[in-house]
Amino acid sequence: MRAFLDASVFIFAVERPTSNSAKLVKEFLAGRLEAVVDEEVLAEVGRFFRSRRGRSFAWLTTEQIRRVARVVSMDECRAEFETLKGQLKEGDRFHLAATRATKTLHLIALDEDFERFKEYLTPKEAVRRLGIVPGPSEW
Secondary structure, X not given: OEEEEOHHHHHHHHHOOOOXXXXXXXXXXXXXXXXXXXXXXXXXXXXXXXXXXXXXXXXXHHHHHHHHOEEEOHHHHXXXXXXXXXXXXXHHXXXXXXXXXXXXXEEEOOOHHHOOOXXXXXXXXXXXXXXXXXXXXXX
């Protein structure tokens, strides 16, 4: 399965190691899930961990993501980004545009703004689709 992973997936994976997000990241790091992210996801993850765990931890985390995920730039998805104008706030538009521009079927996040889009899955739904027993929470 190839999926766009929102910053919340990486954050919950670290902060809640038994979460469905952690199960997804484990699959991603093992190579059983192909991950797509955009530049904004890397920035969000970096900001979050810099404020909570320091600069070194933030750098290591974003570099690990960068090394194993497909990172999409705004230039690669600008046309899709423009078609979504007025439908989502800018950061979420970038995420959905990156998902569509790379022909990725799923966008995994915990964000009600994506609920009306066919690509959206919660971490719990994604874990279930991978054939893994999900935990009780959505994240």
